[in-house]
Amino acid sequence: MTSLLEVSDLRVTHRGSPIVDGVDFKLDRGEALGLAGESGCGKTTTALALMKLLPPALTQSGSMTLRPEGAEEPINLGRRTEAGMQLVRWRHISLVFQGAMNSLDPVQRIDAQMAEAIRLHSDQKGGKEVGRKISDLFKTVGLPVSAARRYPHELSGGQRQRVMIALALCCDPSLVIADEPTTALDVVMQAQVLQLLERLRESLGLALILISHDLGVLGETCDRIAIMYAGRIVETGPVRSVFDDPQHPYTKLLLDSLPVIGGERGLAPPIPGAPPDPGSPPEGCRFRPRCPYAKDECLADPPLREVAKGQSAACHFAPWKKWPDPRAAAAAGKKA
Amino acid sequence: MSGRWLAGKAAAAVVTLVFVIVFNFFLFRVMGDPTTQFTRIPNITPTELADLRSDYGLDKPLLTGQFVDYIGDTASFDLGTSQRSRRAVWTEIKDALPWTLLLVGVGTLLATLIGSWLGVIAATRRGRNSDNGLLGFSLFTYAAPEYWIGIILILVFAFWIPILPAGLQMTPGVEFSSWVSEVTDVAEHLILPATAMTLMLLGQYFLIMRSSMVDVLTEDFITVKRATGLPWDRVVSRHAVPNALLPLVTLSAIQFGAVVGGAITIETIFSWPGLGELTFQAINDKDFPVLQGVFLVFSAGVIFANLLADCLYFYLDPRVKAD
Amino acid sequence: MSGTATPAGLDARAAAGAPVELADERLRDVLLGTWRGRISVGLLGFFIFIAIFGSLLAPDDPYASSLDVLAPPSWAHPLGTTEQGSDVLSQLLVGARVSIVVGFAAAAISALLGSIVGLTGGYLGGWPDRILDALENWFLVIPALPLMIVLARLLDPSLGVLILVIGLTSWAGTGRIVRAQVLTLRERAFVERAKALGAGDTYVIRTHILPNTLPLIFANTVLIVAVAILSEAALSFLGLGDPSRISWGTMLENAFDSGAPSAEAWWYVIPPGLCITLLVLSVSVIGFLFEEHINPRLRDDR
Amino acid sequence: PAGAQETTTEDGGKAVLKIGWGQDPQTLNPFVGLDEENYTVWALNWDLLVNFDPEDLQPAPGIAESWEVSDDQQTVTFTLADRKWSDGTPITSRDVKYSLDVLGGEGTLFAGYTSNVESVTTPDDKTVVVKTKQPEARIVGGLFIYILPEHIWGKVPVSELTSSYQPEIPMVGSGPFIVTEFERNRILRMERNPEWSGEEPNFDEVQFIKYGNEDATERALQLGEVDIVAEVQPSTFERLGNEENIETVRGASPSYTELAFNLCSAEDCPDAEFNPAVQDKTVRQAIANVIARERINEISALGTSFVANGILPSFYKTFYETPELDYNPTDVEEAKRLLDEAGWQDNGDQPRTKGDQTLSFELQVRSESQSDIQASRLIAEMVKEIGVEFKVQVVSVDALTEATVRFVDGKPAPDFDTFVWGWGGDPYDPSFLLSLFTTEEIGNSSDSFYSNPEYDRLFREQAAAFDDEERKQIIGQMVDLTQEDLPYVVLTEDPNLQAYRTDRLSNVEQQCPADEGGDIFCEQISYEPMLTLALADGSSSDDDGGGGSGVLIAIGVLVVGAIVYFVIRSRRRGGGGPIELEE
Amino acid sequence: MATAEPNGSLIEVRDLAIEFSARGQLARAVDGVSLDWRRGEILGVVGESGCGKSTLARAMLALVEPAAGSVSLRGQVVSGEGAGGRKGVSDLRRRVQMIFQDPYQTLNPRQRVEAIVTEPLRVQGVPEGKHDERVRRALDDVGLDPERYLGRYPHQLSGGQRQRVAIAAALVLEPEGLICDEPVSMLDASVRAQILSVLLELQKRRVLALVFITHDLSLAWSLCDRIAVMYLGRIVEQGSAVDVIERPKHPYTKALVNAVPVPEAGGGGRRELLGGELPDPTAIPPGCRFHPRCPRRFEPCDSVDPSLMPAGGRDQLAACLLHDPAQSSAAKAAADA
Numbered sequence A: 001m002t003s004l005l006e007v008s009d010l011r012v013t014h015r016g017s018p019i020v021d022g023v024d025f026k027l028d029r030g031e032a033l034g035l036a037g038e039s040g041c042g043k044t045t046t047a048l049a050l051m052k053l054l055p056p057a058l059t060q061s062g063s064m065t066l067r068p069e070g071a072e073e074p075i076n077l078g079r080r081t082e083a084g085m086q087l088v089r090w091r092h093i094s095l096v097f098q099g100a101m102n103s104l105d106p107v108q109r110i111d112a113q114m115a116e117a118i119r120l121h122s123d124q125k126g127g128k129e130v131g132r133k134i135s136d137l138f139k140t141v142g143l144p145v146s147a148a149r150r151y152p153h154e155l156s157g158g159q160r161q162r163v164m165i166a167l168a169l170c171c172d173p174s175l176v177i178a179d180e181p182t183t184a185l186d187v188v189m190q191a192q193v194l195q196l197l198e199r200l201r202e203s204l205g206l207a208l209i210l211i212s213h214d215l216g217v218l219g220e221t222c223d224r225i226a227i228m229y230a231g232r233i234v235e236t237g238p239v240r241s242v243f244d245d246p247q248h249p250y251t252k253l254l255l256d257s258l259p260v261i262g263g264e265r266g267l268a269p270p271i272p273g274a275p276p277d278p279g280s281p282p283e284g285c286r287f288r289p290r291c292p293y294a295k296d297e298c299l300a301d302p303p304l305r306e307v308a309k310g311q312s313a314a315c316h317f318a319p320w321k322k323w324p325d326p327r328a329a330a331a332a333g334k335k336a
Numbered sequence B: 001m002s003g004r005w006l007a008g009k010a011a012a013a014v015v016t017l018v019f020v021i022v023f024n025f026f027l028f029r030v031m032g033d034p035t036t037q038f039t040r041i042p043n044i045t046p047t048e049l050a051d052l053r054s055d056y057g058l059d060k061p062l063l064t065g066q067f068v069d070y071i072g073d074t075a076s077f078d079l080g081t082s083q084r085s086r087r088a089v090w091t092e093i094k095d096a097l098p099w100t101l102l103l104v105g106v107g108t109l110l111a112t113l114i115g116s117w118l119g120v121i122a123a124t125r126r127g128r129n130s131d132n133g134l135l136g137f138s139l140f141t142y143a144a145p146e147y148w149i150g151i152i153l154i155l156v157f158a159f160w161i162p163i164l165p166a167g168l169q170m171t172p173g174v175e176f177s178s179w180v181s182e183v184t185d186v187a188e189h190l191i192l193p194a195t196a197m198t199l200m201l202l203g204q205y206f207l208i209m210r211s212s213m214v215d216v217l218t219e220d221f222i223t224v225k226r227a228t229g230l231p232w233d234r235v236v237s238r239h240a241v242p243n244a245l246l247p248l249v250t251l252s253a254i255q256f257g258a259v260v261g262g263a264i265t266i267e268t269i270f271s272w273p274g275l276g277e278l279t280f281q282a283i284n285d286k287d288f289p290v291l292q293g294v295f296l297v298f299s300a301g302v303i304f305a306n307l308l309a310d311c312l313y314f315y316l317d318p319r320v321k322a323d
Numbered sequence C: 001m002s003g004t005a006t007p008a009g010l011d012a013r014a015a016a017g018a019p020v021e022l023a024d025e026r027l028r029d030v031l032l033g034t035w036r037g038r039i040s041v042g043l044l045g046f047f048i049f050i051a052i053f054g055s056l057l058a059p060d061d062p063y064a065s066s067l068d069v070l071a072p073p074s075w076a077h078p079l080g081t082t083e084q085g086s087d088v089l090s091q092l093l094v095g096a097r098v099s100i101v102v103g104f105a106a107a108a109i110s111a112l113l114g115s116i117v118g119l120t121g122g123y124l125g126g127w128p129d130r131i132l133d134a135l136e137n138w139f140l141v142i143p144a145l146p147l148m149i150v151l152a153r154l155l156d157p158s159l160g161v162l163i164l165v166i167g168l169t170s171w172a173g174t175g176r177i178v179r180a181q182v183l184t185l186r187e188r189a190f191v192e193r194a195k196a197l198g199a200g201d202t203y204v205i206r207t208h209i210l211p212n213t214l215p216l217i218f219a220n221t222v223l224i225v226a227v228a229i230l231s232e233a234a235l236s237f238l239g240l241g242d243p244s245r246i247s248w249g250t251m252l253e254n255a256f257d258s259g260a261p262s263a264e265a266w267w268y269v270i271p272p273g274l275c276i277t278l279l280v281l282s283v284s285v286i287g288f289l290f291e292e293h294i295n296p297r298l299r300d301d302r
Numbered sequence D: 001p002a003g004a005q006e007t008t009t010e011d012g013g014k015a016v017l018k019i020g021w022g023q024d025p026q027t028l029n030p031f032v033g034l035d036e037e038n039y040t041v042w043a044l045n046w047d048l049l050v051n052f053d054p055e056d057l058q059p060a061p062g063i064a065e066s067w068e069v070s071d072d073q074q075t076v077t078f079t080l081a082d083r084k085w086s087d088g089t090p091i092t093s094r095d096v097k098y099s100l101d102v103l104g105g106e107g108t109l110f111a112g113y114t115s116n117v118e119s120v121t122t123p124d125d126k127t128v129v130v131k132t133k134q135p136e137a138r139i140v141g142g143l144f145i146y147i148l149p150e151h152i153w154g155k156v157p158v159s160e161l162t163s164s165y166q167p168e169i170p171m172v173g174s175g176p177f178i179v180t181e182f183e184r185n186r187i188l189r190m191e192r193n194p195e196w197s198g199e200e201p202n203f204d205e206v207q208f209i210k211y212g213n214e215d216a217t218e219r220a221l222q223l224g225e226v227d228i229v230a231e232v233q234p235s236t237f238e239r240l241g242n243e244e245n246i247e248t249v250r251g252a253s254p255s256y257t258e259l260a261f262n263l264c265s266a267e268d269c270p271d272a273e274f275n276p277a278v279q280d281k282t283v284r285q286a287i288a289n290v291i292a293r294e295r296i297n298e299i300s301a302l303g304t305s306f307v308a309n310g311i312l313p314s315f316y317k318t319f320y321e322t323p324e325l326d327y328n329p330t331d332v333e334e335a336k337r338l339l340d341e342a343g344w345q346d347n348g349d350q351p352r353t354k355g356d357q358t359l360s361f362e363l364q365v366r367s368e369s370q371s372d373i374q375a376s377r378l379i380a381e382m383v384k385e386i387g388v389e390f391k392v393q394v395v396s397v398d399a400l401t402e403a404t405v406r407f408v409d410g411k412p413a414p415d416f417d418t419f420v421w422g423w424g425g426d427p428y429d430p431s432f433l434l435s436l437f438t439t440e441e442i443g444n445s446s447d448s449f450y451s452n453p454e455y456d457r458l459f460r461e462q463a464a465a466f467d468d469e470e471r472k473q474i475i476g477q478m479v480d481l482t483q484e485d486l487p488y489v490v491l492t493e494d495p496n497l498q499a500y501r502t503d504r505l506s507n508v509e510q511q512c513p514a515d516e517g518g519d520i521f522c523e524q525i526s527y528e529p530m531l532t533l534a535l536a537d538g539s540s541s542d543d544d545g546g547g548g549s550g551v552l553i554a555i556g557v558l559v560v561g562a563i564v565y566f567v568i569r570s571r572r573r574g575g576g577g578p579i580e581l582e583e
Numbered sequence E: 001m002a003t004a005e006p007n008g009s010l011i012e013v014r015d016l017a018i019e020f021s022a023r024g025q026l027a028r029a030v031d032g033v034s035l036d037w038r039r040g041e042i043l044g045v046v047g048e049s050g051c052g053k054s055t056l057a058r059a060m061l062a063l064v065e066p067a068a069g070s071v072s073l074r075g076q077v078v079s080g081e082g083a084g085g086r087k088g089v090s091d092l093r094r095r096v097q098m099i100f101q102d103p104y105q106t107l108n109p110r111q112r113v114e115a116i117v118t119e120p121l122r123v124q125g126v127p128e129g130k131h132d133e134r135v136r137r138a139l140d141d142v143g144l145d146p147e148r149y150l151g152r153y154p155h156q157l158s159g160g161q162r163q164r165v166a167i168a169a170a171l172v173l174e175p176e177g178l179i180c181d182e183p184v185s186m187l188d189a190s191v192r193a194q195i196l197s198v199l200l201e202l203q204k205r206r207v208l209a210l211v212f213i214t215h216d217l218s219l220a221w222s223l224c225d226r227i228a229v230m231y232l233g234r235i236v237e238q239g240s241a242v243d244v245i246e247r248p249k250h251p252y253t254k255a256l257v258n259a260v261p262v263p264e265a266g267g268g269g270r271r272e273l274l275g276g277e278l279p280d281p282t283a284i285p286p287g288c289r290f291h292p293r294c295p296r297r298f299e300p301c302d303s304v305d306p307s308l309m310p311a312g313g314r315d316q317l318a319a320c321l322l323h324d325p326a327q328s329s330a331a332k333a334a335a336d337a
Ligand SMILES: Nc1ncnc2c1ncn2[C@@H]1O[C@H](COP(=O)(O)OP(=O)(O)OP(=O)(O)O)[C@@H](O)[C@H]1O
Pocket: A014, A019, A037, A038, A039, A040, A041, A042, A043, A044, A045, A046, A055, A057, A058, A213, A278, C302
């Protein structure tokens, strides 16, 4: 089976300095991919690059091939013009943004905004048809249909996030990118939205790219996960394998620092240092300056390679059978 | 969902107007000595002066007499009598008002349309040559005194290339064969003053619209709209512009004061027989009743325009209805 | 634009209640970082120089008349002569002083008044704020030029009266912007923290509110300078200027009154207006640069 | 070519004269009107009891056909002509009595003329007898009171006449033209008086078109929108004359510009403030000796004015000759000698001093007049040579007025040393200008506060002199007195500058008085020239005007329409039809 | 965790109510809260956004005037009914400090780090001479090299560094208690751990009491000694962290815990989630304020407003009728249903 989306060597630069630095991944139909990483590591940039929506200051390169259901030819997103992209956007890929607060036009009613997108991409132009579609979508996301007649500011944050999801679904896309759809919400609401996404994915057979810096969120919702660090994917694989058996030190430390109810109380040692400035990343492995396991080899750039079934990591020492105690390792590394 | 906000605005406008009226009284009675108006009259004797003072009610006590009279008169549109023409100030104003409205209306309309249109263009082409050019042009018209622009327009279009009349509102003394030719004639005379007015306001509207558009274009929902596959020009015209209009509406309300200022100087330059020229004459003649009346009317006009802008804002921005 | 009391951009933000910060970039970079800034600073410097030394530089007595009336530019009179046969260039050089002095002094008054009112209202809140805010709104709504005209007509025009009249009618915009900024600052955590430490009002205003408002006041004041210069010119043009001094506005008045336009005496009409325009332009651009600097959203490189 | 050429005729070839002016009269009511423009209109609309001859301003028949002066010179009997008002009503002695009594009594501008009148009686419809308290020549040669139709004005209460009354249009009159339309700030239209019985005018209509300021008016002349400009500025006078098809006219006027000194005595003005040195006659004479009036005229008035010689303009030829004592403007040595002799010590570059007095004076001048300012600066320059300092202060006209009319404790308290300003007199009789130096006027019009019993006596004498030669001789003495005492150094006599289009008008002559003196249409004084003034040959043309720029308008309308259309369309597209939601 | 003087209360809150007027209506942001914050203890306060956590924190510092109830410091009432005047408040403000959520808002952009950290000493009138030393020590404590950072402006610092400066400024007075209002929710996972470890270390070393306000239940669970769960201005459950999170007794706490995403593949799908949203504090539902959203509500819940009552573990209290002995039978029935 060919994958829905294939991205290879995606690069985004800002005045020559890289922000996203060679990202490759594949996404199957109906699959949910989680994209995790610290703030500023390039998650949003990657998502925008997929839809070619980057601000003019940023330039992108690399190939992105989309094979939507029913299309004879694969769509080479990388080479599409702006006009060409307009046919792809929303029809095939839609986006749920970080902060639904600002994702809707504040001076237009919600039904108008949804109708606009529906009419743009389908033959359904009549008020009845479009209205039915909107009503259906609202029911799907669990909102009262009357909410469609409101203005965005008349809805609560959670409702707005649902509206965004409904909007993302209105042209039956094959892929939805959700960029931190829950960060602005509190736990209860967050759980509701995640559950909704999950349900929809199952019932509609959507592929989903879920972006979050909260590994817990990704763990619940995704099949596969990709961990980004400083503009690169450093580890990717099925969620279970990555969580149970991380193969990159960054992933490992990140998971360790997460408190898990029912696990061990108290704080795990934090990852020392700060993420690198994406404009001038360190030589070799980008995690090297913060990595307790770093050795001389790490001065060479490690490629992302398969280290276990379906699981890849960009570390010279992967696969790790057993993780040494980071403190001891760090001390050892210093000596060496 | 209620008009409370609007009702509040209207109430505030009324309060402001009342305050203007009160202010007007004290300004002209307390700061300026109203008897100085009589120094125009040669050979006036003290008894005649006293008579005049009582004619004008100046011998009454300030608050309980003069002020009460003044409020009553103002409420019934009695703004006093012009020192010069001996006509009711209100009549003078009524004669001049339509011309000012015409000039200001056309000038503001054109300036808003062209200015905001150019602002949108510049904001969407930020940093490019067209943006820089427009910005330079607008800053220039923003900085240039409107009467100077007016004089230059006269110099160029009435003398160097004599294609337009240099002043007045219509060809004098002509009996027009039909209203069409009359309207055409007025329109012809309107071109230069309206151009000056437009140029004076253009820069301001342009700058407001540009910065407001620049702000709006960085909003997330713009990216979302683009993400839905909406062509860029439609994103701009249907989503960015309506949002950018909001600050334009509030800010242009504040600019009405400037419009009025411009009307004074431009009308003076072009001998346009509106309130501005009336003001200018009143300045020269020290015709305080007229000056007082014109000031009142200008203020009321600006207050009303502000209220209008609030209504427009109410209509444009659904958010204000919430409170 | 005569009689504009509020510069456009700043108010937008004040209205939106967005906090404003001045990052610690050097003043020099803000002003001299772009070619626009360099030209404007250069122009303003030039005009200030003229304002100080203009009367020494003037080739002729600006008041001296001759029979050479409305003469076009020549070697003797590089910018021609006035209707009195005076040298236009000399008048232009001498006239700079009024514009600059009135512009800056009136703006200073306006800034002082606006800041005091804005700070007091914004910080105190409650009924003092409501009263001051109403006063501000009132001054904002009242058309500035007519108010100035009335005041100038009632008082006898002189330089001091002009400064006072312009200053007193143009502070409201500053007041509102300052108030909005103070309102947002008041809610900022560092102010709350200072209060939590037990700091008094004067301390909070002095160390937290004022320093964070000053850049805004400054940027706004620069823009008010432009407005004040235009107002002076407009009042002078209407015959309400200081009668004993030549200013660009009175030059325009004389030019217009004496029929320079119909004489096609462009050398008499264009230079004073152009000087006003360039001065206002340079001041405005500097103001906008500060503004842009305070509000990085307006910056071009993003 | 907008608006050009379509001036004179339209609608069936009506002959129209278009006169441009900067201001229009704000009211036509003679009881309150104050503007110069008023007289222009009134003079066309109404006769005086006795008109003036445009040639030499001597009395000429007006409402009165003839008159007789009694032997004691205190009674004048007028016989009225058989004439009708423009509404057909006959003109009778009642109209005259009404006008002399009411307008002469209450009209702001006219009250001065009847102060000496004891009674006006009307023995019959055609006879009016005016009795005066003292003999006064002005009763015949200068009773400048318009005769109004009593059957119209008499119905209006006086209190209304003196406040807000606005005459009805058409304004019933006796002159060749009557006001038929007055649209303020635009146009004042005068059409032929249907009852006019004199010489037939060449024009059917006279339009006065208001342009708001002089420049716009002159522009209009250049562009051919008007035929005459009633008042040209000195600065444009020469240039306008050089324009094709435009001729300029420079006439004398009864007004002048002077340098005035504060001569108020201590008893008249105990609280006056000034440098006492200004009251030293020698100082004034020395100053007068170095003021080169020719140069002032040339520079400050651009040579358009006339050099003045004493307190009366040569406009009043009939009554006036250049005085014997006239200062020689180049005699610096004489001036220095005078000052030296009077004990004013020469301090080189510094002003002269005597005791604690210094010859340093403030010279105030009003800001409105560029030429006055120039004149002041020139004077300051000139007197510097003899060690006198004039500090020129440009002030507003209000401030200057205040300085001259200031009162403290009910007594005049002028606050100035010297100033430059001007006066305008009646256009036929010098009494007003002469009265400025009478003791009686201190506290009223006098602004030099000059007081000389001899002068006062001569003033009364000349007023009673019905014989021109006799009057001329007395006035000569008065002028000589003031030339000696110098309350004023009169600098220039202001001109009357006008311009007209030669391609439009013919029969243009300067009148009132003729030759050097007058103006094109004798504004203010006589309508006679209006009757002779005619269109130039082939000047009428029928141009519909505005055709060319109609295209411009159309384009403008299209552009606005297009913008509106696009705005509406883009909004419409946003809707795309209503959405019907299913609940 | 370490508690130096067990049971000694630093701050006691009694029946506290705070009101705001919002659009002409009174809103009770905090409504009858009683709470003990013991010395050296880490007290967690959790709850949905808008439930009144920050308001409670500000009340504990006497920054808002209570409508009812009181706040006392070491048994001395400093705010509210029976407050003893300014002395108490200034004592309170010296002993207790606060850190805010947003590191970008907490620091005055026009002040250098040195001025920021010195400010508390200046305001509290600590003699000049000691400033430098104490400032340096505070910066050292939060892991910032004084030499490098004293001269910097906030915009020259990263978010984590700013938060450290804020902590240093709070510590420089050597307080006994520190109220942290969501101090890490705006920070990244890795930075968050750094800040938290700084806080924990200080807490241990200086015997500092912490109030830790957070959304994040797992964080509260792993750090705090005791936890109070707030709902709509009221504490609905409190007890030791382990008890409250692992064995919640109030249906709301249960729902909260349930909603926490777990980093385990496919975790959440089948969980029972809380519906609806937090009601507006201007319109608090009658009876138990949680009942409209409560999955286990029964008959008297819409009329009886439960107070905190013992439930389950040691010191564990819950405001739920399910634990009211008087309602036990009905409660059982409801629980079974
Ligand atoms: N328009 C831009 N111009 C310059 N740099 C940019 C621009 N947009 C993003 N960047 C930089 O690119 C990097 C990645 O940004 P991005 O928004 O993709 O991060 P992110 O992973 O989504 O972070 P977060 O979790 O905070 O949303 C950041 O360092 C950011 O500063």
